Amino acid sequence: MTVFKAFSNETVLNDLKAQVLDGEVFTDHATLQKYSFSPKLTDDDSGLALAYVEAHSTRDIQGTLRVARKYHIPVVPQAQTTSTVIGADGITDGLILSTAKMNHILEISKADSIAVVEPGVINGDLDKEARKQGMFYAPDPGSKPISGIGGNVATNAGGMSTVKYGATKDNVLGVKVVLADGRELKLGGRTLKQAFGYDLTQLMVGSEGTLGIITEVTVKLLPIPLGTPVMGVAFFDNMTALAKAVTAIRISGVYPTMLEALDGNTVAALDRYEKTHYAKDSAAMLIFKLDNGGEASMNVVKRLLAEQHAGNVKITTEPDEQAQLEQLRRDMLPAVFAGQNHIMEDMAVPLSQLAPLMDYIQDLAKRLDVDIYTAGHAGDGNVHPTLVWPKTEKAVPEKIIVALQEMFKKTLELGGTISGEHAVGMLKNQWNNAELGEDVDQLQHQIKALFDPMNLLNPKRKIN
Numbered sequence: 001m002t003v004f005k006a007f008s009n010e011t012v013l014n015d016l017k018a019q020v021l022d023g024e025v026f027t028d029h030a031t032l033q034k035y036s037f038s039p040k041l042t043d044d045d046s047g048l049a050l051a052y053v054e055a056h057s058t059r060d061i062q063g064t065l066r067v068a069r070k071y072h073i074p075v076v077p078q079a080q081t082t083s084t085v086i087g088a089d090g091i092t093d094g095l096i097l098s099t100a101k102m103n104h105i106l107e108i109s110k111a112d113s114i115a116v117v118e119p120g121v122i123n124g125d126l127d128k129e130a131r132k133q134g135m136f137y138a139p140d141p142g143s144k145p146i147s148g149i150g151g152n153v154a155t156n157a158g159g160m161s162t163v164k165y166g167a168t169k170d171n172v173l174g175v176k177v178v179l180a181d182g183r184e185l186k187l188g189g190r191t192l193k194q195a196f197g198y199d200l201t202q203l204m205v206g207s208e209g210t211l212g213i214i215t216e217v218t219v220k221l222l223p224i225p226l227g228t229p230v231m232g233v234a235f236f237d238n239m240t241a242l243a244k245a246v247t248a249i250r251i252s253g254v255y256p257t258m259l260e261a262l263d264g265n266t267v268a269a270l271d272r273y274e275k276t277h278y279a280k281d282s283a284a285m286l287i288f289k290l291d292n293g294g295e296a297s298m299n300v301v302k303r304l305l306a307e308q309h310a311g312n313v314k315i316t317t318e319p320d321e322q323a324q325l326e327q328l329r330r331d332m333l334p335a336v337f338a339g340q341n342h343i344m345e346d347m348a349v350p351l352s353q354l355a356p357l358m359d360y361i362q363d364l365a366k367r368l369d370v371d372i373y374t375a376g377h378a379g380d381g382n383v384h385p386t387l388v389w390p391k392t393e394k395a396v397p398e399k400i401i402v403a404l405q406e407m408f409k410k411t412l413e414l415g416g417t418i419s420g421e422h423a424v425g426m427l428k429n430q431w432n433n434a435e436l437g438e439d440v441d442q443l444q445h446q447i448k449a450l451f452d453p454m455n456l457l458n459p460k461r462k463i464n
Helices: 009-019 029-036 058-071 123-131 149-155 200-204 239-250 264-274 294-307 319-330 332-337 351-368 398-413 429-436 438-451
Strands: 024-026 051-054 075-078 095-098 105-109 114-117 172-178 184-188 213-220 230-236 258-263 284-290 311-316 340-344 371-377 382-390
Touching: 009 024, 009 051, 009 058, 029 051, 029 095, 058 075, 058 095, 058 172, 058 213, 105 123, 114 123, 123 149, 149 213, 172 200, 184 200, 230 239, 230 294, 230 319, 239 258, 239 284, 239 294, 239 351, 258 264, 264 284, 264 332, 264 371, 284 294, 284 319, 294 311, 311 319, 319 332, 332 340, 332 371, 332 382, 351 371, 351 382, 351 398, 382 398, 398 429, 429 438
Parallel strands: 051 095, 075 095
Antiparallel strands: 024 051, 105 114, 114 213, 172 184, 172 213, 230 284, 230 311, 258 284, 258 371, 340 382, 371 382
Protein backbone atom coordinates (compact mmCIF):
# COMPACT_ATOMS: atom_id res chain seq x y z
CA MET A 1 0.00 0.00 0.00
CA THR A 2 1.41 3.41 -0.95
CA VAL A 3 1.56 6.03 1.79
CA PHE A 4 1.25 9.60 0.49
CA LYS A 5 2.91 12.50 2.29
CA ALA A 6 0.51 15.20 3.40
CA PHE A 7 3.01 17.98 2.65
CA SER A 8 5.85 18.20 0.16
CA ASN A 9 9.41 18.88 1.28
CA GLU A 10 9.19 22.17 -0.60
CA THR A 11 6.21 23.24 1.52
CA VAL A 12 8.01 22.37 4.76
CA LEU A 13 11.23 24.11 3.72
CA ASN A 14 9.46 27.26 2.59
CA ASP A 15 7.72 27.41 5.96
CA LEU A 16 11.00 26.80 7.76
CA LYS A 17 12.81 29.56 5.89
CA ALA A 18 10.01 31.96 6.77
CA GLN A 19 10.43 31.14 10.47
CA VAL A 20 14.22 31.39 10.67
CA LEU A 21 14.61 35.16 10.62
CA ASP A 22 18.17 35.72 11.85
CA GLY A 23 20.02 32.56 10.87
CA GLU A 24 20.22 30.44 7.75
CA VAL A 25 18.61 27.26 6.41
CA PHE A 26 20.82 24.94 4.36
CA THR A 27 19.43 22.20 2.14
CA ASP A 28 22.35 21.42 -0.18
CA HIS A 29 23.60 17.84 -0.12
CA ALA A 30 27.18 18.75 0.87
CA THR A 31 26.07 20.55 4.04
CA LEU A 32 23.55 17.86 4.97
CA GLN A 33 26.15 15.15 4.41
CA LYS A 34 28.71 17.01 6.53
CA TYR A 35 26.49 17.53 9.55
CA SER A 36 24.24 14.46 9.42
CA PHE A 37 26.83 11.82 10.19
CA SER A 38 29.65 10.85 12.50
CA PRO A 39 32.33 10.13 9.88
CA LYS A 40 33.65 7.00 11.57
CA LEU A 41 30.23 5.51 12.21
CA THR A 42 28.15 5.96 9.06
CA ASP A 43 29.03 5.24 5.45
CA ASP A 44 25.76 5.99 3.65
CA ASP A 45 22.94 8.53 3.49
CA SER A 46 20.49 6.58 5.68
CA GLY A 47 20.18 9.46 8.16
CA LEU A 48 20.34 12.43 5.80
CA ALA A 49 18.50 15.39 7.32
CA LEU A 50 15.98 17.45 5.39
CA ALA A 51 17.57 20.75 6.46
CA TYR A 52 20.39 22.15 8.55
CA VAL A 53 19.28 25.22 10.50
CA GLU A 54 22.06 27.54 11.62
CA ALA A 55 20.36 29.41 14.44
CA HIS A 56 21.63 32.87 15.36
CA SER A 57 19.00 33.67 17.99
CA THR A 58 16.41 32.25 20.34
CA ARG A 59 13.64 33.18 17.92
CA ASP A 60 15.32 31.07 15.24
CA ILE A 61 15.11 28.12 17.61
CA GLN A 62 11.48 28.86 18.45
CA GLY A 63 10.63 29.21 14.77
CA THR A 64 12.29 25.90 13.92
CA LEU A 65 10.38 24.12 16.68
CA ARG A 66 7.14 25.73 15.47
CA VAL A 67 7.66 24.12 12.07
CA ALA A 68 8.64 20.82 13.68
CA ARG A 69 5.41 20.74 15.69
CA LYS A 70 3.30 21.67 12.70
CA TYR A 71 4.67 18.91 10.47
CA HIS A 72 5.68 16.40 13.17
CA ILE A 73 9.35 16.47 12.19
CA PRO A 74 12.13 15.33 14.54
CA VAL A 75 14.75 17.90 15.56
CA VAL A 76 18.36 17.06 16.40
CA PRO A 77 20.12 19.77 18.45
CA GLN A 78 23.73 20.18 17.42
CA ALA A 79 26.62 22.56 17.97
CA GLN A 80 30.29 21.66 17.56
CA THR A 81 29.69 18.02 16.44
CA THR A 82 32.09 16.43 18.93
CA SER A 83 29.70 13.73 20.20
CA THR A 84 31.25 10.27 20.45
CA VAL A 85 28.01 8.33 21.03
CA ILE A 86 25.83 9.19 18.00
CA GLY A 87 24.17 11.85 20.12
CA ALA A 88 23.75 14.48 17.41
CA ASP A 89 23.69 12.65 14.07
CA GLY A 90 20.95 13.53 11.61
CA ILE A 91 17.66 11.67 11.27
CA THR A 92 16.25 10.92 7.84
CA ASP A 93 14.12 13.90 6.72
CA GLY A 94 14.50 15.50 10.14
CA LEU A 95 15.92 18.91 11.03
CA ILE A 96 19.36 19.59 12.46
CA LEU A 97 19.20 22.67 14.69
CA SER A 98 22.67 24.08 15.24
CA THR A 99 23.55 26.61 17.95
CA ALA A 100 27.22 26.75 16.90
CA LYS A 101 26.88 30.38 15.76
CA MET A 102 25.29 31.40 19.07
CA ASN A 103 28.81 31.77 20.41
CA HIS A 104 29.02 34.98 22.39
CA ILE A 105 30.40 35.38 25.88
CA LEU A 106 27.70 37.64 27.27
CA GLU A 107 29.31 38.44 30.61
CA ILE A 108 32.25 37.63 32.83
CA SER A 109 31.69 38.86 36.38
CA LYS A 110 34.69 38.56 38.63
CA ALA A 111 32.66 39.98 41.52
CA ASP A 112 30.00 37.28 41.23
CA SER A 113 32.49 34.60 40.08
CA ILE A 114 30.33 33.67 37.10
CA ALA A 115 30.20 33.81 33.34
CA VAL A 116 27.10 33.95 31.14
CA VAL A 117 27.58 32.44 27.71
CA GLU A 118 25.67 31.28 24.66
CA PRO A 119 25.79 27.53 23.95
CA GLY A 120 28.18 27.74 21.01
CA VAL A 121 31.04 29.26 23.04
CA ILE A 122 34.07 26.96 22.97
CA ASN A 123 35.08 25.67 26.39
CA GLY A 124 38.73 26.65 25.93
CA ASP A 125 37.83 30.13 24.67
CA LEU A 126 35.79 30.83 27.79
CA ASP A 127 38.67 29.65 29.97
CA LYS A 128 41.15 31.93 28.14
CA GLU A 129 38.90 34.97 28.52
CA ALA A 130 38.30 34.25 32.19
CA ARG A 131 42.05 33.94 32.84
CA LYS A 132 42.55 37.46 31.52
CA GLN A 133 40.62 38.56 34.60
CA GLY A 134 42.39 36.26 37.05
CA MET A 135 39.66 33.58 36.94
CA PHE A 136 39.30 30.25 35.17
CA TYR A 137 36.63 27.80 34.01
CA ALA A 138 37.43 24.44 35.59
CA PRO A 139 35.79 21.68 33.47
CA ASP A 140 38.31 20.43 30.92
CA PRO A 141 37.11 17.56 28.72
CA GLY A 142 39.60 16.18 26.23
CA SER A 143 37.67 18.18 23.64
CA LYS A 144 38.24 21.46 25.53
CA PRO A 145 39.75 23.25 22.48
CA ILE A 146 36.85 22.28 20.19
CA SER A 147 33.69 21.49 22.19
CA GLY A 148 31.00 24.02 23.07
CA ILE A 149 29.60 24.84 26.50
CA GLY A 150 26.09 23.92 25.34
CA GLY A 151 27.20 20.44 24.33
CA ASN A 152 29.24 20.09 27.53
CA VAL A 153 26.09 20.89 29.51
CA ALA A 154 23.89 18.59 27.40
CA THR A 155 26.25 15.66 28.00
CA ASN A 156 27.52 16.58 31.48
CA ALA A 157 31.07 16.44 30.15
CA GLY A 158 33.87 15.60 32.58
CA GLY A 159 37.58 15.82 32.00
CA MET A 160 40.98 15.72 33.62
CA SER A 161 40.27 18.18 36.44
CA THR A 162 37.08 16.47 37.64
CA VAL A 163 39.00 14.86 40.51
CA LYS A 164 39.25 18.30 42.14
CA TYR A 165 36.72 20.60 40.48
CA GLY A 166 33.91 18.27 39.46
CA ALA A 167 32.19 17.67 36.13
CA THR A 168 30.12 20.19 34.15
CA LYS A 169 27.10 19.71 36.44
CA ASP A 170 29.13 20.93 39.40
CA ASN A 171 29.93 24.18 37.59
CA VAL A 172 26.52 25.13 36.13
CA LEU A 173 24.36 27.59 38.08
CA GLY A 174 21.64 28.28 35.55
CA VAL A 175 20.42 27.80 31.99
CA LYS A 176 17.91 29.23 29.59
CA VAL A 177 16.21 26.55 27.53
CA VAL A 178 13.54 26.47 24.83
CA LEU A 179 11.07 23.64 25.29
CA ALA A 180 9.50 21.67 22.47
CA ASP A 181 6.34 23.82 22.76
CA GLY A 182 8.37 27.01 22.16
CA ARG A 183 8.49 28.39 25.68
CA GLU A 184 11.86 29.72 26.84
CA LEU A 185 12.47 28.98 30.52
CA LYS A 186 15.01 30.60 32.82
CA LEU A 187 16.24 27.99 35.29
CA GLY A 188 18.63 28.66 38.17
CA GLY A 189 20.55 31.93 38.20
CA ARG A 190 23.65 33.74 39.44
CA THR A 191 23.65 32.67 43.09
CA LEU A 192 26.00 29.98 44.36
CA LYS A 193 23.18 28.59 46.51
CA GLN A 194 19.59 28.03 45.42
CA ALA A 195 17.02 25.84 47.15
CA PHE A 196 13.72 27.06 45.70
CA GLY A 197 11.56 24.72 43.64
CA TYR A 198 12.65 21.50 41.98
CA ASP A 199 16.15 21.61 40.54
CA LEU A 200 15.23 21.78 36.85
CA THR A 201 18.64 23.24 36.02
CA GLN A 202 20.34 19.96 36.86
CA LEU A 203 17.61 18.04 35.03
CA MET A 204 18.71 19.79 31.86
CA VAL A 205 22.38 19.02 32.51
CA GLY A 206 23.07 15.72 30.80
CA SER A 207 19.67 15.58 29.06
CA GLU A 208 21.36 15.33 25.63
CA GLY A 209 18.94 17.68 23.88
CA THR A 210 15.94 15.45 24.57
CA LEU A 211 14.11 17.87 26.91
CA GLY A 212 14.89 21.27 25.43
CA ILE A 213 17.33 23.43 23.46
CA ILE A 214 19.85 25.30 25.63
CA THR A 215 20.15 28.97 24.65
CA GLU A 216 22.21 30.40 27.54
CA VAL A 217 24.35 29.03 30.37
CA THR A 218 25.52 30.60 33.61
CA VAL A 219 28.63 28.89 34.96
CA LYS A 220 30.91 29.22 37.95
CA LEU A 221 34.33 30.76 37.59
CA LEU A 222 37.12 30.21 40.10
CA PRO A 223 40.13 32.39 41.00
CA ILE A 224 43.42 31.16 39.59
CA PRO A 225 45.18 29.38 42.49
CA LEU A 226 48.18 31.02 44.11
CA GLY A 227 51.58 29.42 43.86
CA THR A 228 53.41 27.48 41.19
CA PRO A 229 51.64 24.48 39.66
CA VAL A 230 53.58 21.22 39.79
CA MET A 231 53.24 18.34 37.33
CA GLY A 232 54.93 15.02 37.06
CA VAL A 233 54.95 11.49 35.75
CA ALA A 234 55.50 8.19 37.49
CA PHE A 235 55.67 4.63 36.17
CA PHE A 236 54.35 1.35 37.53
CA ASP A 237 54.58 -2.34 36.71
CA ASN A 238 50.87 -2.51 35.86
CA MET A 239 47.61 -0.56 36.00
CA THR A 240 46.52 -2.22 39.23
CA ALA A 241 49.61 -0.93 41.04
CA LEU A 242 48.97 2.52 39.53
CA ALA A 243 45.35 2.45 40.74
CA LYS A 244 46.49 1.74 44.30
CA ALA A 245 48.90 4.69 44.15
CA VAL A 246 46.10 6.92 42.88
CA THR A 247 43.95 5.93 45.86
CA ALA A 248 46.75 6.79 48.27
CA ILE A 249 47.31 10.22 46.70
CA ARG A 250 43.62 11.02 46.41
CA ILE A 251 42.87 10.46 50.12
CA SER A 252 46.08 12.10 51.38
CA GLY A 253 44.71 15.64 51.60
CA VAL A 254 46.85 17.18 48.84
CA TYR A 255 43.84 17.66 46.52
CA PRO A 256 45.42 16.88 43.14
CA THR A 257 44.04 18.58 40.04
CA MET A 258 44.91 15.70 37.75
CA LEU A 259 45.51 11.98 38.16
CA GLU A 260 45.61 10.47 34.67
CA ALA A 261 46.37 6.82 33.96
CA LEU A 262 47.70 5.27 30.75
CA ASP A 263 48.43 1.56 30.37
CA GLY A 264 51.49 0.16 28.63
CA ASN A 265 49.74 -0.28 25.28
CA THR A 266 48.65 3.35 25.31
CA VAL A 267 52.08 4.63 26.30
CA ALA A 268 53.65 2.62 23.45
CA ALA A 269 51.11 4.13 21.02
CA LEU A 270 52.01 7.61 22.25
CA ASP A 271 55.70 6.86 21.75
CA ARG A 272 54.99 5.96 18.13
CA TYR A 273 52.80 9.05 17.67
CA GLU A 274 54.98 11.56 19.55
CA LYS A 275 58.43 10.01 18.83
CA THR A 276 58.97 9.77 22.60
CA HIS A 277 60.44 6.93 24.68
CA TYR A 278 58.17 6.54 27.70
CA ALA A 279 57.23 2.90 27.12
CA LYS A 280 60.72 1.67 27.98
CA ASP A 281 60.18 2.69 31.61
CA SER A 282 57.29 0.38 32.57
CA ALA A 283 53.82 -0.92 31.84
CA ALA A 284 51.71 1.95 33.20
CA MET A 285 52.11 5.72 33.36
CA LEU A 286 50.59 8.21 35.82
CA ILE A 287 50.44 11.91 34.96
CA PHE A 288 49.69 14.02 38.02
CA LYS A 289 49.26 17.72 38.76
CA LEU A 290 48.87 19.95 41.80
CA ASP A 291 47.76 23.50 41.03
CA ASN A 292 48.56 24.73 44.55
CA GLY A 293 49.71 23.40 47.90
CA GLY A 294 53.41 24.08 47.55
CA GLU A 295 56.40 22.05 48.63
CA ALA A 296 54.66 20.31 51.52
CA SER A 297 52.05 18.77 49.23
CA MET A 298 54.67 17.76 46.70
CA ASN A 299 56.69 16.02 49.40
CA VAL A 300 53.61 14.02 50.38
CA VAL A 301 53.14 12.91 46.77
CA LYS A 302 56.81 11.91 46.47
CA ARG A 303 56.58 9.84 49.66
CA LEU A 304 53.38 8.10 48.57
CA LEU A 305 54.78 7.27 45.14
CA ALA A 306 57.87 5.77 46.76
CA GLU A 307 55.71 3.71 49.14
CA GLN A 308 53.69 2.44 46.16
CA HIS A 309 56.88 1.41 44.31
CA ALA A 310 56.63 3.96 41.51
CA GLY A 311 59.65 4.21 39.25
CA ASN A 312 61.25 6.97 37.20
CA VAL A 313 59.31 9.75 38.91
CA LYS A 314 59.86 13.05 37.15
CA ILE A 315 58.52 16.37 38.47
CA THR A 316 58.53 19.78 36.83
CA THR A 317 57.43 23.34 37.55
CA GLU A 318 58.35 24.56 34.06
CA PRO A 319 55.22 25.77 32.17
CA ASP A 320 56.44 24.48 28.79
CA GLU A 321 57.18 21.01 30.17
CA GLN A 322 53.81 20.92 31.90
CA ALA A 323 52.08 21.91 28.66
CA GLN A 324 53.87 19.04 26.91
CA LEU A 325 52.64 16.56 29.51
CA GLU A 326 49.07 17.81 29.22
CA GLN A 327 49.28 17.59 25.44
CA LEU A 328 50.64 14.07 25.76
CA ARG A 329 47.46 13.08 27.58
CA ARG A 330 45.25 14.88 25.05
CA ASP A 331 47.05 13.11 22.20
CA MET A 332 46.20 9.73 23.70
CA LEU A 333 43.19 9.20 21.44
CA PRO A 334 44.72 10.08 18.06
CA ALA A 335 47.74 7.98 19.02
CA VAL A 336 45.61 4.93 19.76
CA PHE A 337 43.21 5.46 16.86
CA ALA A 338 45.95 5.83 14.23
CA GLY A 339 45.55 3.25 11.47
CA GLN A 340 43.07 1.06 13.35
CA ASN A 341 39.33 0.58 13.65
CA HIS A 342 38.37 1.45 17.18
CA ILE A 343 35.65 1.81 19.80
CA MET A 344 36.47 3.97 22.82
CA GLU A 345 34.42 3.31 25.91
CA ASP A 346 33.60 5.34 28.98
CA MET A 347 32.84 3.62 32.27
CA ALA A 348 33.16 4.88 35.84
CA VAL A 349 33.26 2.89 39.06
CA PRO A 350 33.36 3.73 42.77
CA LEU A 351 36.91 4.77 43.59
CA SER A 352 37.52 1.62 45.65
CA GLN A 353 36.70 -0.53 42.60
CA LEU A 354 39.16 1.05 40.16
CA ALA A 355 41.89 -1.56 40.68
CA PRO A 356 39.48 -4.52 40.32
CA LEU A 357 38.14 -3.07 37.07
CA MET A 358 41.68 -2.57 35.74
CA ASP A 359 42.46 -6.22 36.58
CA TYR A 360 39.29 -7.38 34.87
CA ILE A 361 39.95 -5.45 31.63
CA GLN A 362 43.48 -6.83 31.43
CA ASP A 363 42.26 -10.41 31.96
CA LEU A 364 39.40 -9.94 29.50
CA ALA A 365 41.79 -8.78 26.77
CA LYS A 366 43.85 -11.93 27.19
CA ARG A 367 40.85 -14.27 27.43
CA LEU A 368 39.14 -12.95 24.30
CA ASP A 369 42.36 -12.11 22.41
CA VAL A 370 41.28 -8.47 21.98
CA ASP A 371 43.65 -5.50 21.81
CA ILE A 372 42.55 -3.04 24.50
CA TYR A 373 44.25 0.27 25.24
CA THR A 374 43.17 1.49 28.68
CA ALA A 375 43.50 5.06 29.91
CA GLY A 376 41.35 7.38 31.92
CA HIS A 377 40.77 9.83 34.71
CA ALA A 378 41.97 7.57 37.51
CA GLY A 379 41.36 10.19 40.19
CA ASP A 380 37.58 10.01 39.72
CA GLY A 381 37.27 6.34 38.73
CA ASN A 382 36.57 7.06 35.05
CA VAL A 383 38.12 4.55 32.64
CA HIS A 384 38.37 4.73 28.85
CA PRO A 385 39.22 1.31 27.37
CA THR A 386 39.69 1.52 23.60
CA LEU A 387 39.16 -1.70 21.66
CA VAL A 388 40.87 -1.89 18.27
CA TRP A 389 40.94 -4.21 15.26
CA PRO A 390 42.51 -4.07 11.78
CA LYS A 391 41.30 -1.62 9.14
CA THR A 392 40.98 -4.56 6.76
CA GLU A 393 37.99 -5.86 8.75
CA LYS A 394 34.97 -3.73 7.85
CA ALA A 395 32.48 -5.35 10.24
CA VAL A 396 32.95 -5.17 13.99
CA PRO A 397 34.36 -8.55 15.06
CA GLU A 398 32.11 -10.60 17.33
CA LYS A 399 34.79 -10.78 20.03
CA ILE A 400 34.80 -6.95 20.23
CA ILE A 401 31.07 -6.93 20.86
CA VAL A 402 31.40 -9.66 23.49
CA ALA A 403 34.23 -7.74 25.19
CA LEU A 404 32.10 -4.59 25.36
CA GLN A 405 29.15 -6.48 26.82
CA GLU A 406 31.36 -8.15 29.40
CA MET A 407 33.00 -4.86 30.42
CA PHE A 408 29.61 -3.18 30.81
CA LYS A 409 28.26 -6.04 32.92
CA LYS A 410 31.34 -6.02 35.15
CA THR A 411 31.16 -2.26 35.59
CA LEU A 412 27.54 -2.47 36.72
CA GLU A 413 28.39 -5.40 38.99
CA LEU A 414 31.03 -3.20 40.66
CA GLY A 415 28.41 -0.50 41.32
CA GLY A 416 29.52 1.71 38.44
CA THR A 417 28.03 3.37 35.38
CA ILE A 418 28.63 2.62 31.71
CA SER A 419 28.60 6.32 30.83
CA GLY A 420 30.89 8.41 32.98
CA GLU A 421 31.18 11.53 30.83
CA HIS A 422 30.50 10.85 27.14
CA ALA A 423 26.69 10.57 27.45
CA VAL A 424 24.42 7.81 26.13
CA GLY A 425 23.35 8.83 22.62
CA MET A 426 22.30 5.82 20.56
CA LEU A 427 25.25 3.59 21.43
CA LYS A 428 24.09 2.74 24.95
CA ASN A 429 20.40 3.55 25.18
CA GLN A 430 19.50 -0.16 25.23
CA TRP A 431 21.25 -0.46 28.60
CA ASN A 432 18.92 1.90 30.48
CA ASN A 433 16.97 -0.88 32.16
CA ALA A 434 20.14 -2.75 33.13
CA GLU A 435 21.77 0.30 34.75
CA LEU A 436 18.79 2.23 36.09
CA GLY A 437 16.31 -0.53 36.89
CA GLU A 438 12.81 -0.97 35.50
CA ASP A 439 11.06 1.62 37.66
CA VAL A 440 13.58 4.40 37.03
CA ASP A 441 13.72 3.52 33.33
CA GLN A 442 9.94 4.01 33.12
CA LEU A 443 10.14 7.30 35.04
CA GLN A 444 12.76 8.56 32.57
CA HIS A 445 10.27 8.05 29.74
CA GLN A 446 7.53 9.79 31.72
CA ILE A 447 9.78 12.83 32.21
CA LYS A 448 10.55 12.87 28.48
CA ALA A 449 6.82 12.72 27.67
CA LEU A 450 6.10 15.64 30.02
CA PHE A 451 8.68 17.94 28.43
CA ASP A 452 8.34 16.70 24.85
CA PRO A 453 4.94 14.98 24.38
CA MET A 454 5.30 14.79 20.58
CA ASN A 455 8.76 13.18 20.90
CA LEU A 456 10.35 15.69 18.54
CA LEU A 457 13.60 16.47 20.36
CA ASN A 458 16.48 14.11 19.60
CA PRO A 459 14.29 10.99 19.55
CA LYS A 460 15.87 7.62 20.39
CA ARG A 461 18.89 9.36 21.97
CA LYS A 462 19.65 8.92 25.69
CA ILE A 463 16.52 6.81 26.26
CA ASN A 464 14.99 4.52 23.65
